[in-house]
């Protein structure tokens with residue numbers, strides 16, 4: 001049964017001819033990323049599927065061969081800056097246009113202890129934010145050279161926190177070295193960073209034709225949270241049918257609607273930098289539960305452009321885009 005709460009893309013958006021257009025979708029082998037990719041290929045686009053596991057990407061993409069568009073799977077581990085650099089360099093060696101960059105991949109560390117990447121970053125923040133940050137910055141020239149290119153950052157309702165505890169990015173401790181670790185806290189902060197980055201990009205790129213968006217896709221029956229220990233896996237298995245019965249959302253297809261709207265609709269570019277959310281009963285601020293395309297995040301930190309600019313400046317340094325004070 002169709003979920004009456006879901007905000008759906010209009011049929012014109014989902015029937016546009018995307019022949020000649022090129023997109024990158026990270027985490028394209030699963031969940032929301034897979035559905036987004038499939039729809040783009042259906043509409044005739046060429047999609048570069050940026051996957052941590054190439055074989056998983058190739059496997060799920062087999063049915064795409066019957067569709068109007070085309071795809072290629074390229075390896076990219078967002079937890080490793082070198083892998084992101086190699087991915088971008090391979091992409092640029094083959095492509096000279098990019099109509100949309102969908103920073104979709106994400107994970108949450110299911111342990112109570114922080115896990116660090118080889119670059120020394122806390123892993124949830126590394127995958128959700130820093131890897132996508134480096135990828136986006138390296139692709140900006142190509143995005144600028146493509147008419148009306150769009151950048152999507154997948155956030156989450158979790159970023160909103162609650163009126164007593166709003167997540168905020170700790171610029172003085174982005175790697176969780178000097179405070180008690182919270183795995184969902186790390187996820188919440190990474191998702192605030194995504195909302196802030198979309199805001200900052202919109203301001204920086206306002207004269208370039210590029211637009212940016214942050215997104216809460218809704219609750220998707222995807223593989224999200226599947227990497228936990230035995231107890232977490234059991235909890236997720238029990239939660240999924242209950243969430244479905246509660247009519248949260250039925251499928252990753254429903255959760256791909258917001259990404260497809262931001263990527264393809266004529267309406268979205270009027271709201272560059274804004275937060276687009278599917279409905280969610282998980283908002284602690286009741287007035288937000290119906291979602292909105294766009295809506296204002298109830299978390300004031302997410303709407304703080306000054307902090308967003310500082311985050312970008314620090315991040316440029318951390319991912320190696322600034323050497324001796326100069327931007328490279």
Ligand SMILES: NC(=O)c1ccc[n+]([C@@H]2O[C@H](COP(=O)([O-])OP(=O)(O)OC[C@H]3O[C@@H](n4cnc5c(N)ncnc54)[C@H](OP(=O)(O)O)[C@@H]3O)[C@@H](O)[C@H]2O)c1
Nearest residue numbers: 027030031032052077078079105106156219220222223224
């Ligand atoms: N599911 C929800 O209800 C929900 C709610 C709010 C927000 N979101 C957000 O929506 C986005 C998509 O979630 P989903 O539900 O579709 O999750 P999913 O089914 O678990 O898919 C996540 C994707 O991210 C990829 N990924 C994980 N670690 C990676 C890494 N180090 N490098 C590159 N790719 C990596 C995964 O690759 P592997 O298959 O190789 O692990 C997978 O393709 C995420 O950003 C998530 O935070 C989801």
